[in-house]
Amino acid sequence: MLSRQTLYPLFLTLSLLTLPGCERNTAEESFETYHSRLANVLDVSPSPAPETQIIQLADIRDLLIPIEDIRMGLLDAYELRKCGLFHLIAERNSVLGKVQDRTHQLRYELLFMGGLEHCIDTLPQDSELQPELVNFRQLKRKQLPVYFWNMLTSGKEWRQQLRITSLPFALNNFPGKAENQEAIRYLDFVYQAIQGNQTVQQKQAERLLFHQEQIHTHRYFGQLVYSITRSKDWLNTTTRLLEENESIVICGKNRNQQKAEYLNNVFYRFFVTEIQPYLAELDSQFNEIREPLQTILQPPNSATEQYTSYYNHYVAGELHDSFREATMAHVQFWQRTFKRCQIKIGI
Incomplete structure (x- = not known):
C-alpha cells in the first residue's frame, strides 16, 4: 500500500498536469525525457535544460x-x-x-x-x-x-x-x-x-x-527556425552528456552489457521513434523555403548589422548547418557505441 507521503507528491503532479494551460510542448518534453532517461541509465545527473539564444529581427x-x-x-x-x-x-x-x-x-x-x-x-x-x-x-x-x-x-x-518566437513546433503539428x-x-x-x-x-x-x-x-518561419535552434541545443547538450560518460558504457566479450542495452532501448524509444522524424521534418521544411527566402530577403545596401546577422544566421544557412552538424554528431556517437558493443539498432 502506498503511504500518504508517497501519494501526496503523486497527486500533486497529476493535478498540475490537468490544469488548463499547463500542457507541455511535446517536442520539448520528448527531448527532456530522452535526456533524463539517458542520464538515469548512466547513473549521472541530467544536465540543465539548454539556454537558447535568438537573434531578433531589427526594428x-x-x-x-x-x-x-x-x-x-x-x-x-x-x-x-x-x-x-x-x-x-x-x-x-x-x-x-x-x-x-x-x-x-x-x-x-x-x-x-x-x-x-x-x-x-x-x-x-x-x-x-x-x-x-x-x-x-x-x-x-x-x-x-x-x-x-x-x-x-x-x-x-x-x-x-x-519575428522569432520562443515556442517550438510540437512533434506532429506545424501550423x-x-x-x-x-x-x-x-x-x-x-x-x-x-x-x-x-x-x-x-x-x-x-x-x-x-x-x-x-x-x-501564423508565425511560421519564426517558429520553424526556433524549433531548429531548440533542437540543436538539446542535441548538443545530450551528445555532450553521452560523450562525457562514454567510458561508463562497458562492452566486450564476456562483459555485462546491460547498460549499453538499456541505452539502446532509450535511444530507440525516444530518438528513433519520436525525435529523429521530427528533426527530419524540420530539415525538410527549411530546405523547401531556403532558396526563395535567400533571394527575397537579401540584405539591401542600407541593411543594419543586426539584420545582416539575422539573415546570415537564419536565412543564409548558419543555423541550418549547425543543426545538421549537431544531428550528425549525435548519430555518430550511437554508431560508434553500437559498433563497439556489437548491438543492432532497436534490438
Whole structure:
C-alpha cells in the first residue's frame, strides 16, 4: 500500500498536469525525457535544460526604406482614362488610398505598372504623354523593389512571420506550413518579375491580398527556425552528456552489457521513434523555403548589422548547418557505441 507521503507528491503532479494551460510542448518534453532517461541509465545527473539564444529581427525604423512620392497629377492622369490608368491613380489619391497598408501599397504599384505598360503600348506614339510615361516607368521600376522590401520587413502580416518566437513546433503539428510555403513561392515569383522588369498581371497582383489573409494567424518561419535552434541545443547538450560518460558504457566479450542495452532501448524509444522524424521534418521544411527566402530577403545596401546577422544566421544557412552538424554528431556517437558493443539498432 502506498503511504500518504508517497501519494501526496503523486497527486500533486497529476493535478498540475490537468490544469488548463499547463500542457507541455511535446517536442520539448520528448527531448527532456530522452535526456533524463539517458542520464538515469548512466547513473549521472541530467544536465540543465539548454539556454537558447535568438537573434531578433531589427526594428521597423531600422529596416524601412523611404520612398520618394512621384505621383502623376490628376490633370495629366485624366487624359489616361482611355487606356484604363485613370481609375487607379484616382484610387491611390483617394482618402482610403493614402492609408493603405504595405501589402495594398505593393498591390497598387504592381497594378499601376501593368496599366502604365498598357498605356505606353496603346497611346499614339506622337502623344505628348509618351515621353513622360516612359520616364515615369523608369522611376517606378526603381521603386518597386523598395515597396517589396518594405512590405516584407514592416508590413504587419509578413513581418510577424520573420519575428522569432520562443515556442517550438510540437512533434506532429506545424501550423502555417502550407499557407506560408505557398506564400513564399508566390513572393519569389513576384520578386523575380520585378527584378526582370516584367509585368505582374492583375490576377497575380491581387493574390498578394489572398496570401496576406492566409498567413496572418501564423508565425511560421519564426517558429520553424526556433524549433531548429531548440533542437540543436538539446542535441548538443545530450551528445555532450553521452560523450562525457562514454567510458561508463562497458562492452566486450564476456562483459555485462546491460547498460549499453538499456541505452539502446532509450535511444530507440525516444530518438528513433519520436525525435529523429521530427528533426527530419524540420530539415525538410527549411530546405523547401531556403532558396526563395535567400533571394527575397537579401540584405539591401542600407541593411543594419543586426539584420545582416539575422539573415546570415537564419536565412543564409548558419543555423541550418549547425543543426545538421549537431544531428550528425549525435548519430555518430550511437554508431560508434553500437559498433563497439556489437548491438543492432532497436534490438
